Amino acid sequence: MSEIPMVAARSAVKLHPRGRSFHSDVSTHIPTNAPGVIDLETMAPLQVDGIRVDLVGMWERAAPLLAIRDNDAHSLYALGIAASLAAALPEADPVVALPAILLHDIGWSQVPPDEVLAAIAPGGGRPDLVRMHEVEGARLAQEILVDVGHDAAAIARIVEIIDGHDSRVHALSIEDAIVKDSDKTWRVTPHGLDVVMEWFGLERHEALSLCASRVIDHLFTDPARALARGLVAMSSVTMWPQSAALGED
Ligand SMILES: [Fe+2]
Ligand SMILES: [Fe+2]
Numbered sequence: 001m002s003e004i005p006m007v008a009a010r011s012a013v014k015l016h017p018r019g020r021s022f023h024s025d026v027s028t029h030i031p032t033n034a035p036g037v038i039d040l041e042t043m044a045p046l047q048v049d050g051i052r053v054d055l056v057g058m059w060e061r062a063a064p065l066l067a068i069r070d071n072d073a074h075s076l077y078a079l080g081i082a083a084s085l086a087a088a089l090p091e092a093d094p095v096v097a098l099p100a101i102l103l104h105d106i107g108w109s110q111v112p113p114d115e116v117l118a119a120i121a122p123g124g125g126r127p128d129l130v131r132m133h134e135v136e137g138a139r140l141a142q143e144i145l146v147d148v149g150h151d152a153a154a155i156a157r158i159v160e161i162i163d164g165h166d167s168r169v170h171a172l173s174i175e176d177a178i179v180k181d182s183d184k185t186w187r188v189t190p191h192g193l194d195v196v197m198e199w200f201g202l203e204r205h206e207a208l209s210l211c212a213s214r215v216i217d218h219l220f221t222d223p224a225r226a227l228a229r230g231l232v233a234m235s236s237v238t239m240w241p242q243s244a245a246l247g248e249d
Pocket of ligand 1: 104105133165166
């Protein structure tokens, strides 16, 4: 009897080539710092205006608190989205926005696991549990940020963002807007659709329609709107019968 996986399957992203069609070596044309490519290890400790942003140290402390319901991968992908939005919105302070998105959901670790999906289900959910993960997340984030030696003024702003990141309908600042937009935009990434399918037992096209309806017209920033529309378009194309008929090669 096969076991039901405890976590949603990760997208089958190809990391290695199956072969090589062109026989000249192109490796000398591959830059080390290509625009838009983000490396957590070299981004951290990130220096912004002399302030050290130890994202790796934060991740090491947050990962055990996120190891449920794909919150760990959700947080990493949302961090990647936030980094791309921060690059497009130079008025935003990455010292606030990046730690806030990385740590925003650590409070779910304090909510009973069997009640988490009821808390976030469409059609009402459990606002008391959503609030609980915000309050507990703010408390735990404060501890982690102090532990890694983060800037004190930034900690206050990060904690304020996390405490209310889902229940608060308006954005406190451009950094809060980036956190909200990154959190939502993740839902229409390939990984987000994989996870939402498993949460609610939906076909991919159903998950895409559900998530697109809750993301596209609910974003604060123009870069996030463009990014989300692009992601929804790509997943739409994947499900076209014309695409499916093309096969693998
Ligand atoms: Fe959340
Ligand atoms: Fe989230």
